[in-house]
Amino acid sequence: MINALGQPQSLLLLGGTSDIAVAIARAWAGTCRPHVTVAARPGARRDAVVEELAGLGLEVVAVDFDAEDTDSHPALIERLAGERDIDVAVVAFGVLGDEETAWQDHASAVHHARVNYLGAVSVGVCLGQVVRRQGHGVIVALSSVAGERVRRSNFVYGSSKAGLDGFYLGLGEALRGSGGSVLVVRPGFVRTKMTEGREPAPLSVTADDVAQAVVAGVARHAELIWVPAPLRVVMSGLRHVPRAMFRRLPV
Amino acid sequence: MSDRELLTGWGCTAATAARVVRATPDRVAEELRTAGSRGVIARGLGRSYGDVAQNAGGVVLLPAPGSVRIDHETQQVTVGAGTSLHDLMRVLLPEGYFVPVTPGTRFVTLGGAIACDVHGKNHHRAGSLGDHVVSLDLVLPDGSAVTVGPQQDPDLYWATVGGLGLTGIVTSVVLSLLRVESGWMRVDTDRLPDLDAVMDAITASDRDTTYSVAWIDTLARGRALGRSVLTRGEHARWEELTGRAVREPVPLPGDPRLGAPGLVPPHLVSRPTVRAFNELWFRKAPRQRKDELQTIASFFHPLDGVAHWNRLYGRQGFLQYQCVLPDPEGGRLARILERISAAGHASFLAVLKRFGPGNPGPLSFPTVGWTLALDLPVGAGLVPLLAELDREVVGAGGRIYLAKDSRLPGALLEQMYPRLDEFRAVRARVDPTGVLRSDLSRRLDL
Numbered sequence: 001m002i003n004a005l006g007q008p009q010s011l012l013l014l015g016g017t018s019d020i021a022v023a024i025a026r027a028w029a030g031t032c033r034p035h036v037t038v039a040a041r042p043g044a045r046r047d048a049v050v051e052e053l054a055g056l057g058l059e060v061v062a063v064d065f066d067a068e069d070t071d072s073h074p075a076l077i078e079r080l081a082g083e084r085d086i087d088v089a090v091v092a093f094g095v096l097g098d099e100e101t102a103w104q105d106h107a108s109a110v111h112h113a114r115v116n117y118l119g120a121v122s123v124g125v126c127l128g129q130v131v132r133r134q135g136h137g138v139i140v141a142l143s144s145v146a147g148e149r150v151r152r153s154n155f156v157y158g159s160s161k162a163g164l165d166g167f168y169l170g171l172g173e174a175l176r177g178s179g180g181s182v183l184v185v186r187p188g189f190v191r192t193k194m195t196e197g198r199e200p201a202p203l204s205v206t207a208d209d210v211a212q213a214v215v216a217g218v219a220r221h222a223e224l225i226w227v228p229a230p231l232r233v234v235m236s237g238l239r240h241v242p243r244a245m246f247r248r249l250p251v
Numbered sequence: 252m253s254d255r256e257l258l259t260g261w262g263c264t265a266a267t268a269a270r271v272v273r274a275t276p277d278r279v280a281e282e283l284r285t286a287g288s289r290g291v292i293a294r295g296l297g298r299s300y301g302d303v304a305q306n307a308g309g310v311v312l313l314p315a316p317g318s319v320r321i322d323h324e325t326q327q328v329t330v331g332a333g334t335s336l337h338d339l340m341r342v343l344l345p346e347g348y349f350v351p352v353t354p355g356t357r358f359v360t361l362g363g364a365i366a367c368d369v370h371g372k373n374h375h376r377a378g379s380l381g382d383h384v385v386s387l388d389l390v391l392p393d394g395s396a397v398t399v400g401p402q403q404d405p406d407l408y409w410a411t412v413g414g415l416g417l418t419g420i421v422t423s424v425v426l427s428l429l430r431v432e433s434g435w436m437r438v439d440t441d442r443l444p445d446l447d448a449v450m451d452a453i454t455a456s457d458r459d460t461t462y463s464v465a466w467i468d469t470l471a472r473g474r475a476l477g478r479s480v481l482t483r484g485e486h487a488r489w490e491e492l493t494g495r496a497v498r499e500p501v502p503l504p505g506d507p508r509l510g511a512p513g514l515v516p517p518h519l520v521s522r523p524t525v526r527a528f529n530e531l532w533f534r535k536a537p538r539q540r541k542d543e544l545q546t547i548a549s550f551f552h553p554l555d556g557v558a559h560w561n562r563l564y565g566r567q568g569f570l571q572y573q574c575v576l577p578d579p580e581g582g583r584l585a586r587i588l589e590r591i592s593a594a595g596h597a598s599f600l601a602v603l604k605r606f607g608p609g610n611p612g613p614l615s616f617p618t619v620g621w622t623l624a625l626d627l628p629v630g631a632g633l634v635p636l637l638a639e640l641d642r643e644v645v646g647a648g649g650r651i652y653l654a655k656d657s658r659l660p661g662a663l664l665e666q667m668y669p670r671l672d673e674f675r676a677v678r679a680r681v682d683p684t685g686v687l688r689s690d691l692s693r694r695l696d697l
Binding site: 002003009032133178179180 | 255262264265266268269289301302306308309566568570631633637657658661694
């Protein structure tokens with residue numbers, strides 16, 4: 001159960017090796033110490049995450065999860081929900097490849113869409129059913145400001161996040177009154193291994209900043225947050241810039 | 252999903268959805284027998300602050316008011332468990348009776364009051380509600396009905412008293428009554444400058460006082476730490492009535508006259524507003540006043556005059572932290588108050604009271620010592636403060652009141668309630684498959 005202070009007892013990290021997912025578990029490790037399920041592809045990265053979280057004194061289990069293998073999602077999430085209530089589920093998986101390759105290489109474009117959108121929709125439907133049945137639970141979906149106004153420089157990634165964003169906002173509306181809820185998180189540029197080697201954009205943040213914002217967002221029952229918060233204003237402006245002008249902006 | 256409802260406790264935190272069913276006598280056993288994996292819990296009028304009467308994804312039974320039958324010979328009443336203390340008092344007072352124990356609100360049901368083993372301002376003399384029950388009718392998770400009491404299956408009876416609804420559904424209660432001559436209270440009020448003064452005053456006078464409670468200004472610091480207004484009361488006798496009380500010797504508690512608005516400005520309950528309120532309230536109290544006549548409603552249930560006062564805390568809600576520091580650890584009160592006032596969380600008047608000895612209920616809250624209760628708006632910063640308070644309480648061998656809890660870390664439960672095993676043993680006997688469940692029982696693994 002999530003208590004009155006917004007602290008969960010169990011945490012399901014889908015894409016559990018993502019820096020942000022791990023940071024979220026770390027953020028709660030110091031206070032409510034939830035049970036953590038790291039759902040990710042098996043391998044050294046997952047082992048390292050399990051070791052790190054266990055080292056913080058958390059009870060951790062790892063399960064095999066492949067975002068692209070959507071057929072396996074319903075059974076996996078049902079099984080996990082049967083073992084213990086899912087208090088907070090974090091949809092944290094995603095890919096960000098080279099943008100110029102992404103729109104010209106068919107396989108790369110399809111891979112982005114499969115993981116970032118199709119995979120997210122697939123687990124979203126399953127998690128929606130679970131929290132409805134439980135009568136409680138928060139689904140945290142990691143979107144991106146890149147999806148809020150899709151731009152030329154990374155439109156494959158951006159459009160896949162736009163799809164995810166729209167789906168999870170809609171899911172949150174559909175779940176109203178069910179006890180379950182959705183928190184859509186729109187970070188700006190996050191300095192993680194996914195963005196390694198890229199020039200940080202203005203207002204860039206760390207995975208721990210995103211994690212702190214998620215912890216606070218869950219506590220105050222937020223439905224949509226930007227990280228950092230001022231991005232909300234920036235994006236609100238950018239959304240309304242005419243296309244002819246938008247394409248000339250250095251974004 | 253249309254029969255589902257979002258429910259919270261009085262603190263308006265952590266809403267969860269459940270199927271709600273009116274607990275008419277024919278439905279109770281049926282719902283228990285056909286319960287799904289997420290179980291069933293009974294709910295009264297929703298005055299518990301936390302999640303004790305919520306059941307995410309399961310069934311929540313809502314109270315069905317029952318009959319009230321007074322037996323004048325034994326001075327006992329038989330009352331349906333879904334009846335509120337409000338309704339019960341309105342029947343009892345004209346007959347010259349009062350309930351043996353009343354909490355700070357009368358908008359609670361008898362069933363809920365037993366599940367929380369409620370206490371009142373007379374705990375130091377009278378104990379809690381469970382000490383005044385003759386017997387209870389209980390529907391067990393398998394659908395069978397039993398009658399229990401201190402003399403009939405005492406293990407099950409005492410596990411039910413304070414058992415948070417997890418041993419069965421109480422359907423009817425036989426309660427010993429208190430004889431009173433009027434509906435008025437004779438009240439003494441004393442304004443006390445600091446914590447030592449109030450603790451000394453309570454210790455000195457409790458033996459000769461039926462009802463006593465102190466309201467503490469938790470924002471006062473330094474030399475004023477713990478400054479309080481102590482009120483003590485006795486049921487007024489006929490010959491003590493004067494003025495309006497003579498013309499109207501039995502004023503009945505009424506329905507709330509005011510209502511909090513549905514929408515309140517954010518941060519209405521914040522440090523500056525609370526500081527101003529507490530200051531005013533402390534200054535307006537007389538330094539000392541004797542033998543003032545107050546109605547039962549205004550003496551026992553001052554907040555019941557305002558419907559939905561819980562909404563004043565806004566969308567994020569609030570919680571109540573009530574702990575008891577058993578003797579001889581009362582000295583820790585000063586440390587606890589220092590932490591609260593230093594943290595600066597806006598807490599309206601906290602309540603300080605001295606408990607008498609506890610009863611045999613393994614999960615019953617009261618135990619001889621000092622109890623402090625404070626309302627805190629939910630917000631960042633509460634997490635470390637409450638962790639510190641928990642440490643103080645556990646260090647004192649004390650506990651917090653589960654009926655009001657919405658956030659206790661499960662690891663501390665066994666330290667606070669060392670007789671948890673006895674409770675679990677009874678639960679294993681009457682509810683081996685865990686039909687009775689609540690958000691609290693899930694959260695604390697009860």
